[in-house]
Amino acid sequence: MDGEDILASSAFIPLPFRALGLVGLGLLCWATNLHILHLLGIDTASVLETRPEKLPLLVPSSPHPDSSHDSLSSSHRAAGPLYPAIYRLLCFYAAWVAATYIIFKMAINGDMKMMDRSRSIVTIASVGVLVGLFCPFNVIQKRERDIFLVALRRCLFPSSSKPVYFCDVILADIFTSFAKVLGDIWVSINMLMPGGSLLMAAVDLHGWSEWMVPVLISLPFVIRFRQCIAEYSGSGYTNTRPLFNAIKYASSFPVIFLSAMQKIVVADIKATKGAEEALHTTWHGEHRIFRLWLLFLVISSVYSFWWDVTNDWGLDLLRRKSDPLVALPSTNVTLNAPHRPQHPSPSYFHLQPNHPYGLRTPLLFGYPILYYAAIILNLVLRFTWSMKLSPHLHTFAELEAGVFMVEACELLRRWLWVFFRVEWEATKKGMVVQVGLGVEMVGGQREPLMIREESLLR
Template sequence: MILLSPFDMFYLSSRFYFLRTVWRIILPLQAITFPDFFLADIFTSMSKVFSDLERSVCRMVNRQVATIAWFEADSICGSHSVAIPLVLMLPYLWRLFQCLRQYKDTKEKTCLLNALKYSTAIPVIFLSALKYHVHPDQWVGFYRPLWLISSVVNSLYSFYWDIKRDWDLSILTRIFMFKNPSIWTYLLYGQNWVLYWVLGSNLVLRCTWTYKLSAHLRHNYLTVFTIAALEILRRWQWVFFRVENEWNKMTAKQNMEMSSDMPSEGDRLLDSSNHTV
């Protein structure tokens, strides 16, 4: 209610900006800006949260709170509901459509490759949900291997994109010099182990995140809670390096524009107005 309050209190301008960005994410009909895809990326980490919210609203609407139906998988709001995978897919579909919109505006092929990354999450969610709608033998013999393969593809592709595109691997390769460490190591982070930790933890947590995207594994609440808490850490790390990379790009672009506007040494020497004859 505070978020939707029209009164000039609790940072009205910030709340309005947030709601406007959410609206732009849901309907990417305009050019995609950094806040649009930045918040949409964070929403992909909240897919399980959105699914749980949908489950809670469903149970309240259907009066299944504190009833035996809460534990029945076949109930309207049970674990077999098709709404679970649909809600889990939403953040990835939003981000997918953003990438397609970016490709329409820029014609850069990397936008299509980024869209492909988000599309790899859809088979993970869909195949997991099929467990409740196919024969157990079919699940074990055919669909579960497909789910495992799609999970590996999604995890590795996402990890690669994090370090190559979102964090700019070209900088990291200059830092990872064992005998001759780059000056970036000390100016940016101080210690090499920080980046080793970020890369290693990001790879592991990218793989474990698949657990939360899988509806048939959501019954182990302690494991799901632990992975959700670790995802907060992973996403914080991602945000830190992603914002820094964007800042570096903006700074480099500004420096290039400033250098192009400044006359070269030869131009200054040839400019007669700068000399007295």
């Protein structure tokens, strides 16, 4: 790809619009997650622990935060499925971003020299999204925006006296898939600042601003790491599952910051092989920093994949065969949600020995092939972290479009992950029961369920 092709790629969809587009894709993924799970019979509000009477949802605009921390006003209480409101919010968002993008394309009229003169349109598009998110008026799905902002505040500024709700866990996990997008947003801000340029495939950052990219990329992993430590301490330091989960998120930090140090590698390559070689080569196996980055990348990806399959999805594929089966109350499997919704479900559940190879029972999605396909896709996409978590790859303009595709694929991987993660949580809460070759949602009493002793680590 030559210089003109690079500029043409940036001119077609500038980085700020690509970041906005990925946010829209994330909204679409979440809406379809909720929609499909609802069609399958899962009460997502109960599983996610977002019932107003069970979960404090403080409205940010409330003048009495203490009194409103325990419940929403009647106007913010909604019955029925969650997904229609998310679809409506997505429509508002998509209409705004699409309209501003069309105006931007009309303004530049194919002339790349006009891009920087039209940066104000991109700025208006970005600021408009923030205004819509924080708008205090009862418009644009205020209830859903409030719920999101309150959950975000709990993630960023947690209270040591409050439990870690499952909805906060899901939100933080989704944000880890947006980690690279957060770095893109910072680069976009620099593009829109005075002296910046939308034509630049990579903004030349210096000083503290340069390190803001890896800091922002690592922020979602810091949040999940803290949540895991909070769960561990909340169990009286007896439940080791959150501790091992925290290790998974901590394994991302060396990948992120060793990637940020790749400029040292590039400088060395320039000194020994020339600038042209450094610009067009992404494999520097002879350099120690690069080898360390690659080592931690493999460790993080393999460990995260194992955790996804074994603990987040509850599948047996990568589990030791000798683990004994013990009876455990389903309400005690998840130790971080004392305000659990009360269901007419049984107190125990059973993982039957005759389940499909490497899987479990019950299987909400019915067909084992779906689970096998999800495992394979998760494995492949996990190893795209070389782009997803690596800010140094933005220094190679030829990979700009590829990085965008990898970020989109990561959001699709997370979309897939959410289905099986919520399914497993619903199973642990006794909301799904095996019936013949299929499943049904629990509405009465049934046999005690059993789980493997190792499931205490889940």
